[in-house]
Amino acid sequence: MRILNRTFYARDTAVVARELLGKYLVHCSRGVRRVGRIVEVEAYLGPHDLAAHSARGLTERTKVMFGPPGHAYVYMIYGMYYCMNVVTERAGHASAVLLRAVEPVEHVRGRTQGPGLLCRAMRIDRRLNAHDLMSENFHIAAASRTAQLRIVKRPRIGVEYAGVWARRLLRFYIRDNPYVSRP
DNA sequence: TGCACGATGAAC
DNA sequence: TTCATCGTGCAC
Numbered sequence: 001m002r003i004l005n006r007t008f009y010a011r012d013t014a015v016v017a018r019e020l021l022g023k024y025l026v027h028c029s030r031g032v033r034r035v036g037r038i039v040e041v042e043a044y045l046g047p048h049d050l051a052a053h054s055a056r057g058l059t060e061r062t063k064v065m066f067g068p069p070g071h072a073y074v075y076m077i078y079g080m081y082y083c084m085n086v087v088t089e090r091a092g093h094a095s096a097v098l099l100r101a102v103e104p105v106e107h108v109r110g111r112t113q114g115p116g117l118l119c120r121a122m123r124i125d126r127r128l129n130a131h132d133l134m135s136e137n138f139h140i141a142a143a144s145r146t147a148q149l150r151i152v153k154r155p156r157i158g159v160e161y162a163g164v165w166a167r168r169l170l171r172f173y174i175r176d177n178p179y180v181s182r183p
Numbered sequence: 184t185g186c187a188c189g190a191t192g193a194a195c
Numbered sequence: 196t197t198c199a200t201c202g203t204g205c206a207c
Contacts, residue, residue, distance in 0.1 A: 042190070051190070061203055078191050079200030085190085098190060116191045158190050
Protein backbone atom coordinates (compact mmCIF):
# COMPACT_ATOMS: atom_id res chain seq x y z
CA MET A 1 0.00 0.00 0.00
CA ARG A 2 1.31 3.45 -0.92
CA ILE A 3 -0.09 6.79 0.22
CA LEU A 4 -1.54 8.76 -2.68
CA ASN A 5 0.61 11.85 -3.24
CA ARG A 6 -0.49 15.41 -3.87
CA THR A 7 -0.03 15.02 -7.62
CA PHE A 8 -2.82 12.43 -7.57
CA TYR A 9 -5.29 14.96 -6.17
CA ALA A 10 -4.11 17.91 -8.27
CA ARG A 11 -5.99 16.73 -11.35
CA ASP A 12 -9.43 16.89 -12.96
CA THR A 13 -11.94 16.25 -10.18
CA ALA A 14 -14.08 13.72 -12.04
CA VAL A 15 -10.95 11.74 -12.91
CA VAL A 16 -9.78 11.81 -9.29
CA ALA A 17 -13.25 10.72 -8.17
CA ARG A 18 -13.27 7.67 -10.45
CA GLU A 19 -9.72 6.73 -9.50
CA LEU A 20 -10.50 6.94 -5.78
CA LEU A 21 -12.78 3.92 -6.21
CA GLY A 22 -11.02 0.82 -4.91
CA LYS A 23 -8.51 2.87 -2.89
CA TYR A 24 -8.18 2.56 0.87
CA LEU A 25 -9.17 5.22 3.37
CA VAL A 26 -6.96 4.88 6.46
CA HIS A 27 -7.57 6.61 9.79
CA CYS A 28 -5.54 5.85 12.90
CA SER A 29 -6.81 7.16 16.23
CA ARG A 30 -6.22 6.09 19.84
CA GLY A 31 -3.98 3.30 18.60
CA VAL A 32 -6.61 1.81 16.30
CA ARG A 33 -6.02 1.67 12.57
CA ARG A 34 -9.29 1.73 10.65
CA VAL A 35 -9.33 0.92 6.95
CA GLY A 36 -12.19 1.11 4.46
CA ARG A 37 -12.17 0.47 0.71
CA ILE A 38 -13.79 3.34 -1.16
CA VAL A 39 -16.73 2.10 -3.26
CA GLU A 40 -18.82 5.25 -3.90
CA VAL A 41 -17.90 8.92 -4.46
CA GLU A 42 -19.25 12.19 -5.87
CA ALA A 43 -17.34 14.94 -7.68
CA TYR A 44 -17.98 18.63 -6.90
CA LEU A 45 -16.36 20.68 -9.61
CA GLY A 46 -15.90 24.15 -8.09
CA PRO A 47 -17.71 27.50 -7.65
CA HIS A 48 -19.40 27.17 -11.05
CA ASP A 49 -20.94 23.86 -9.93
CA LEU A 50 -24.14 24.99 -8.22
CA ALA A 51 -24.30 21.79 -6.17
CA ALA A 52 -20.90 22.49 -4.57
CA HIS A 53 -20.55 24.28 -1.26
CA SER A 54 -17.92 26.49 -2.90
CA ALA A 55 -20.63 27.88 -5.23
CA ARG A 56 -21.50 30.38 -2.47
CA GLY A 57 -17.97 31.69 -2.37
CA LEU A 58 -15.18 31.48 0.17
CA THR A 59 -16.66 31.23 3.66
CA GLU A 60 -15.37 30.05 7.02
CA ARG A 61 -16.79 26.58 6.37
CA THR A 62 -15.68 26.18 2.77
CA LYS A 63 -12.22 27.76 2.91
CA VAL A 64 -10.60 24.32 2.91
CA MET A 65 -12.13 23.67 -0.51
CA PHE A 66 -10.35 26.78 -1.76
CA GLY A 67 -7.02 25.55 -0.40
CA PRO A 68 -4.41 23.17 -1.82
CA PRO A 69 -5.30 19.63 -2.95
CA GLY A 70 -4.84 16.54 -0.83
CA HIS A 71 -6.54 17.91 2.26
CA ALA A 72 -9.72 16.70 3.98
CA TYR A 73 -12.82 18.89 3.95
CA VAL A 74 -15.02 17.61 6.79
CA TYR A 75 -18.27 19.35 7.71
CA MET A 76 -21.34 18.65 9.83
CA ILE A 77 -24.63 18.02 8.05
CA TYR A 78 -28.16 18.15 9.53
CA GLY A 79 -26.71 18.66 12.98
CA MET A 80 -25.87 15.01 13.43
CA TYR A 81 -23.57 13.60 10.76
CA TYR A 82 -20.22 14.46 9.26
CA CYS A 83 -19.30 14.24 5.60
CA MET A 84 -15.74 13.87 4.32
CA ASN A 85 -14.35 15.23 1.06
CA VAL A 86 -10.87 15.30 -0.41
CA VAL A 87 -9.82 18.60 -2.00
CA THR A 88 -8.74 18.34 -5.65
CA GLU A 89 -7.15 20.37 -8.46
CA ARG A 90 -4.98 23.37 -7.69
CA ALA A 91 -5.46 25.82 -4.82
CA GLY A 92 -8.26 28.27 -5.54
CA HIS A 93 -10.17 25.90 -7.81
CA ALA A 94 -12.41 24.95 -4.87
CA SER A 95 -13.31 21.46 -6.02
CA ALA A 96 -13.54 18.23 -4.03
CA VAL A 97 -14.66 14.61 -4.01
CA LEU A 98 -17.23 13.49 -1.44
CA LEU A 99 -16.62 9.99 -0.06
CA ARG A 100 -20.06 8.36 0.07
CA ALA A 101 -19.40 4.75 1.03
CA VAL A 102 -16.62 2.35 1.95
CA GLU A 103 -16.38 -1.40 2.33
CA PRO A 104 -15.07 -2.37 5.80
CA VAL A 105 -11.54 -3.77 5.65
CA GLU A 106 -9.99 -3.39 9.09
CA HIS A 107 -11.37 -2.32 12.49
CA VAL A 108 -14.51 -0.78 10.99
CA ARG A 109 -17.67 -1.43 12.99
CA GLY A 110 -21.19 -0.51 11.98
CA ARG A 111 -22.66 0.46 8.65
CA THR A 112 -20.63 2.44 6.12
CA GLN A 113 -23.22 2.94 3.35
CA GLY A 114 -23.60 6.69 3.02
CA PRO A 115 -21.37 9.71 3.81
CA GLY A 116 -22.69 10.17 7.36
CA LEU A 117 -22.41 6.51 8.32
CA LEU A 118 -18.98 6.29 6.68
CA CYS A 119 -17.64 9.07 8.90
CA ARG A 120 -19.24 7.61 12.02
CA ALA A 121 -17.77 4.16 11.41
CA MET A 122 -14.33 5.54 10.50
CA ARG A 123 -14.36 7.91 13.52
CA ILE A 124 -14.03 10.98 11.29
CA ASP A 125 -15.26 14.29 12.71
CA ARG A 126 -14.62 18.04 12.48
CA ARG A 127 -11.25 17.71 14.19
CA LEU A 128 -10.00 16.23 10.91
CA ASN A 129 -11.20 19.17 8.83
CA ALA A 130 -8.28 20.68 6.86
CA HIS A 131 -6.08 17.71 7.77
CA ASP A 132 -3.34 16.99 5.24
CA LEU A 133 -3.85 13.55 3.70
CA MET A 134 -0.09 13.13 3.16
CA SER A 135 0.09 11.87 6.74
CA GLU A 136 0.52 8.53 8.43
CA ASN A 137 -2.55 8.77 10.65
CA PHE A 138 -5.03 9.92 8.02
CA HIS A 139 -4.65 9.25 4.31
CA ILE A 140 -5.80 7.32 1.26
CA ALA A 141 -3.64 4.51 -0.08
CA ALA A 142 -3.49 2.35 -3.18
CA ALA A 143 -2.91 -1.38 -3.24
CA SER A 144 0.08 -2.58 -5.22
CA ARG A 145 -2.18 -4.39 -7.64
CA THR A 146 -5.81 -3.66 -8.48
CA ALA A 147 -8.22 -5.39 -10.79
CA GLN A 148 -10.05 -3.37 -13.42
CA LEU A 149 -13.23 -1.97 -11.85
CA ARG A 150 -16.63 -1.73 -13.47
CA ILE A 151 -17.76 1.80 -12.67
CA VAL A 152 -21.34 3.09 -12.73
CA LYS A 153 -22.12 6.82 -13.30
CA ARG A 154 -25.23 8.39 -11.80
CA PRO A 155 -26.55 11.85 -10.82
CA ARG A 156 -25.45 13.05 -7.38
CA ILE A 157 -27.68 12.52 -4.35
CA GLY A 158 -29.53 15.28 -2.51
CA VAL A 159 -28.66 18.19 -4.81
CA GLU A 160 -31.98 18.70 -6.61
CA TYR A 161 -31.73 22.44 -5.86
CA ALA A 162 -28.76 22.72 -8.25
CA GLY A 163 -30.77 22.88 -11.47
CA VAL A 164 -29.00 21.41 -14.50
CA TRP A 165 -26.03 20.53 -12.29
CA ALA A 166 -28.22 18.06 -10.42
CA ARG A 167 -28.49 15.99 -13.59
CA ARG A 168 -24.76 15.72 -14.28
CA LEU A 169 -23.37 12.20 -13.92
CA LEU A 170 -20.86 12.99 -11.19
CA ARG A 171 -21.61 10.16 -8.80
CA PHE A 172 -19.47 7.08 -9.31
CA TYR A 173 -19.62 3.69 -7.70
CA ILE A 174 -18.33 0.17 -8.14
CA ARG A 175 -20.94 -1.91 -9.92
CA ASP A 176 -22.61 -4.65 -7.85
CA ASN A 177 -20.70 -3.69 -4.71
CA PRO A 178 -23.00 -4.41 -1.72
CA TYR A 179 -21.70 -1.44 0.26
CA VAL A 180 -22.89 1.24 -2.18
CA SER A 181 -25.48 3.47 -0.43
CA ARG A 182 -27.99 3.76 -3.27
CA PRO A 183 -27.31 1.41 -6.20
C1' DT B 184 -28.52 38.79 16.91
C1' DG B 185 -31.93 35.78 14.89
C1' DC B 186 -33.37 32.23 11.86
C1' DA B 187 -34.01 29.15 7.73
C1' DC B 188 -31.96 25.25 5.94
C1' DG B 189 -28.91 21.41 4.64
C1' DA B 190 -23.83 16.91 -0.27
C1' DT B 191 -28.26 12.47 5.95
C1' DG B 192 -30.36 8.50 7.94
C1' DA B 193 -34.03 6.18 10.14
C1' DA B 194 -38.69 5.55 11.29
C1' DC B 195 -43.41 5.45 9.90
C1' DT C 196 -43.13 11.50 4.06
C1' DT C 197 -41.58 13.15 8.42
C1' DC C 198 -38.34 14.19 11.88
C1' DA C 199 -34.02 14.56 14.78
C1' DT C 200 -30.57 18.31 15.62
C1' DC C 201 -27.12 22.23 15.12
C1' DG C 202 -23.48 24.94 12.61
C1' DT C 203 -23.33 28.05 8.90
C1' DG C 204 -24.55 31.95 6.18
C1' DC C 205 -27.06 35.73 5.42
C1' DA C 206 -30.77 38.84 6.37
C1' DC C 207 -32.11 42.47 9.48
